[in-house]
Every structure is written in structure tokens, then in C-alpha cells.
Amino acid sequence: MGLSLEKHYGIRCLYNYWGTNELKEDSTVYKKLKKLEMEFTERDPYKLTARQFQIIARKT
Numbered sequence: 001m002g003l004s005l006e007k008h009y010g011i012r013c014l015y016n017y018w019g020t021n022e023l024k025e026d027s028t029v030y031k032k033l034k035k036l037e038m039e040f041t042e043r044d045p046y047k048l049t050a051r052q053f054q055i056i057a058r059k060t
Helices: 028-040
Strands: 003-011 052-059
Touching: none
Parallel strands: none
Antiparallel strands: 003 052
16 A cells, blocks of 8 residues: 554543543543543553544555
């Protein structure tokens, strides 16, 4: 295909699967979840559980 993989990110690795919406509306809980999401986005195996992926590739 003429592409090389540069980066692979997982998006929404944790947020969709953890807790209730009521808990997520708490600002302290939301900040902690957001921090964890940012840490998990590039880490295996967490990024593989993501709801969505972002793939960055370059032409070779």
C-alpha cells in the first residue's frame, strides 16, 4: 500500500467502560479519568481496548 505506521493511538480506552454517568459528571472524577485516558492512549494493552483508534501513517 506504500504506507508506514508512525503512531497508533487508542481513543476512549477507559471512559466508556468505567463507572456510571453520574460518577463521571463529578469534576474530580472526570479530571482523574481524563488523566488516565491520556496516559493509556499510547500504552499496550490499554490502547487495544479503545472504542476508537487514530492511526498516523506516512507514504513510503
